[in-house]
């Protein structure tokens with residue numbers, strides 16, 4: 001995939017709901033910038049989550065989009081946390097086409113007792129607690145599912161993901177995430193930046209010490225991006241990357257669009273209900289109306305109980 005030789009700030013037609021891949025030569029550092037505007041606002045607005053829950057889910061969605069962009073797959077990439085804290089479950093998934101969705105489960109009473117120091121957002125240990133974060137790639141029936149799972153270690157989701165890379169993939173990666181409300185309407189925005197050290201095929205063309213220096217310098221530059229910059233709608237992706245890495249020889253590649261889209265449908269949910277054990281089907285049949293709400297997008301589906309005919313018993 002040829003990159004553009006020069007980063008042109010003027011040719012930046014789309015600045016929201018996208019993944020912007022980039023590369024820093026000659027150290028073969030691969031990176032991605034994720035910018036989410038209307039997509040993440042739509043997902044978070046479909047639920048009436050308390051502010052800290054919406055914010056952490058927004059971060060998880062940005063993280064899922066960042067990580068999915070690092071993989072070559074055809075299907076669904078899912079990020080999931082399962083833990084003992086006030087937010088006991090977070091799920092965010094992304095399809096190869098760029099359809100993203102997510103939801104969280106939480107305990108309101110326990111959430112109310114979380115009080116971070118003024119001006120800061122609650123940490124992963126406070127909000128999510130102890131548990132695991134899992135990454136799954138599902139490429140459909142008849143293919144092997146890939147799953148990576150590690151303990152949640154870190155103060156932020158970005159740190160937890162970095163820990164995952166060190167532990168499971170033995171890859172050096174730097175990740176930054178940001179979520180905020182912006183504009184008069186307080187719409188949610190999310191952003192993420194990821195840098196990965198991927199040794200090029202055939203080895204480096206520069207000496208090892210320079211590679212180390214290049215990596216360290218890029219990490220310092222990356223960490224100089226402020227949370228506000230990552231979600232600033234006025235700061236285009238090219239402009240942000242130029243600001244951070246222009247001295248390092250950054251090259252940008254074609255962007256991938258992201259949109260909020262759930263995969264639920266009446267047919268799909270009906271199929272799940274029909275796959276229940278015979279006893280449950282019998283119970284469903286007795287109900288006049290069966291209503292099922294999709295946890296991802298909050299869409300309510302109603303079925304007539306009589307449509308679920310009890311299976312003929314032997």
Ligand SMILES: [Zn+2]
Pocket residue numbers: 262263264294295296297298299
């Ligand atoms: Zn749905």
